[in-house]
Amino acid sequence: MLTYTFDEACGTPLYEQLYQNIKRDIALGRLRAGEKLPSKRSLARHLQLGVVTVQNAYAQLAVEGYIEPRERSGYFVAELDESLPPPEPARRPHPAERRREYLLDLKTNRIDAGNFPFSVWSRLMRRTLSERSSLLLDPLPHSGASALREAISGHLRRFRGMSVPPENIIVAAGTDVLYNLIIQLLGHDLTYALEDPGYNKLGLVCRACGAKTAYIPLDSWGMNPRSLEESGARAAHISPAHHYPTGIVMPVSRRRQLLSWAVRCGGYIIEDDYDSEFRFTGRPIETVQSIDTSGRVIYMNTFSKSIAPSIRISYMALPDELMAVFSKKLGFYSCTVPSFEQYTLAQFISGGYFEQHLARMKNHYKALRGQVIAAIDAMPFRRYLTISEQHAGLHFLLRVNSPLSDGDLLACAETLGVRISCLSELTHRPEPRFEHTLIVNYSGVTPEQLERFAGLIRSCEMK
């Protein structure tokens, strides 16, 4: 008869100890397929357990399929017919990720935590929690909470002069999710035209989704329409308000040319407006979506730059026809943003806090940009540097007149504790005009860091 010892003090119920013991014996082949198990009553007597304990253990083994009840004859060990390979040696722990601390990080566009409107945001969070408590658990429409879509529609009207009905807005957990939805909406068989150079995460998403891409060179007005035409692409991703990294602001004539292309070939323009909130002179520039009269523009924007990346909310506005296709083809998807964040952000926008925050951040970035440029102006090797900027956005270009290769330039920067990227990293066609050009993403820089960096430069000079 099966004989096991039990530990009554260990906290594991007796039935579970029995279940584990029998299961191990089956796995090790001590109990063979087809073998009859002792009756519940006799095993209980033998092991000095209650019948219910044995019954529970048998029931669990039966439900998992280790043993089988046969009518009027008791329990039998089941056939575990296929042999599986033996377990692998224990996993080795992954090496911990090493993260270098930089004196100045000009590569990642981090947001300085000091600028996040914590007090307002947490007040709105608390209010959402108390006012919306049960609503928070209701399923949301796939395109997002209507309160948030209405707030975004209002913001676009006030801030960008755009007319976008809330029903055409889709809210998602970041730009990556939107890119995935767009590819599924327009199709994998399409070729997607991307700006070269450019911020090409869409290119990575296309590759991951199995869609084709065409890298279209830029001239001084943005994506070249002739190259676009020749590429055979049917969707073009552009950032006309302030191109990353060149900073080009696309003039209206080029915008209209690209729109005409979309109308002619039945294609779409994906207008990424991610950086448009931060223009330091003049009005914000009218979007392509605003001058589109044929429903060929997918407009998208994110709160990652304007509030914080960790908020994970982006949105897109689809033209009517595409919106209908979306609902039909992709309406089964659940919205990817938690209700809680959606209601909080809706209040943040419709309460006027978002536009206040943007105004404050615009001043902050304008001042910060000035300080960064002043720090560059004060550099001993200033005469080898040319700043190229358009009074907009959270980055500018710094051309370096130097015989050093881009790799060497980055290595030099690294030695000085500066993390920075260069234009040539973001191009698909190497060209001399893209070389020796650093991209200064300054949004995460603090005055203290600039101060320390200036000190370092001075000390280098003195040596």
Add this chain to the structure above:
Amino acid sequence: MLTYTFDEACGTPLYEQLYQNIKRDIALGRLRAGEKLPSKRSLARHLQLGVVTVQNAYAQLAVEGYIEPRERSGYFVAELDESLPPPEPARRPHPAERRREYLLDLKTNRIDAGNFPFSVWSRLMRRTLSERSSLLLDPLPHSGASALREAISGHLRRFRGMSVPPENIIVAAGTDVLYNLIIQLLGHDLTYALEDPGYNKLGLVCRACGAKTAYIPLDSWGMNPRSLEESGARAAHISPAHHYPTGIVMPVSRRRQLLSWAVRCGGYIIEDDYDSEFRFTGRPIETVQSIDTSGRVIYMNTFSKSIAPSIRISYMALPDELMAVFSKKLGFYSCTVPSFEQYTLAQFISGGYFEQHLARMKNHYKALRGQVIAAIDAMPFRRYLTISEQHAGLHFLLRVNSPLSDGDLLACAETLGVRISCLSELTHRPEPRFEHTLIVNYSGVTPEQLERFAGLIRSCEMK
């Protein structure tokens, strides 16, 4: 000379009014391409405006490309060479979505808001907000906050007896996002095997992503291995703990057979454990992932059922080898869950609140299930009904001995104010054994609703 009237009281700056007026004249062709604009000074004098006002308007028009400065000769209207079609008639508003109120909704597995642990959750939210404030803005690893991945790893060890290192866990904004990631990880050229009948959202995602699917019939132990073998699929999605909607608990022999299939063909099992927290008798059943020694199982689960759908957090655990591929191929993706929710959930789990909540919900659902079954037992037409259930999960089947078609049965239910779905809706191969079977999703039912429903039935009877 250009002549416009200005409204100083309207709140729009004068330079913007001038900009709008000139832009409109260009759009309407009143100002033609190549036409010279008046000098800033003369236009300012003419319109009684400051020179700076005109200068700002011209600068904005120039930056948008409506006019061009030519050196030493002033500003000229730009060539807008392509003509775009005229604007469409105004958009018609979308019809408001009509949502019927049901007496009893047995179709959507809603969560009763009264059961959500609001006070603990909001306390943890507040704590997260105060303790983690600046951390909340830091970018997270693509697989999620390590605090959350550690908490999940601990929960899986304690609650499911699973050994999953935090480094192998990927957190995402819902199961849909995980499905998308899995398809991108394993490939679009693969065929995905799906349970038939089954909860086939993965099938919809496959279709949206352009991946092939094979619907594999179930026998009484779950997915049929011979059909799976013949399908040529290389990935099989199963829910062995408690299949939706049949309720089948897959015995260990079948689990091992499917694992052997995966080892033989180099395929993968996607184990969806979404409902496993709610077994009402016995221990939770061991996962396929736990008996896998060859790294062929992708385990996934969600907090949608166990906490609330609107929380939008799901996760998967990848075997070592796939995890390495994931990081290399898809590591560019940002994590889709806001930091705030991640840190709050991490505390909810590691503080023991999650397991407390599960225990409470298990009791709640067990009692609720009993009440629903009692209500069915009290029905006048009880003898035509057979309840089929496995003491597990948030649904059970109700077979109706009736000559009515499934469509008629649903229509009858609808007349009584009951929203319900039937098994035949979830099958791809019509078979008599799937007919006349209703799926009772009872998690959102309240005792009051049951009471009112019983009243309605009694009143029908009396007529």
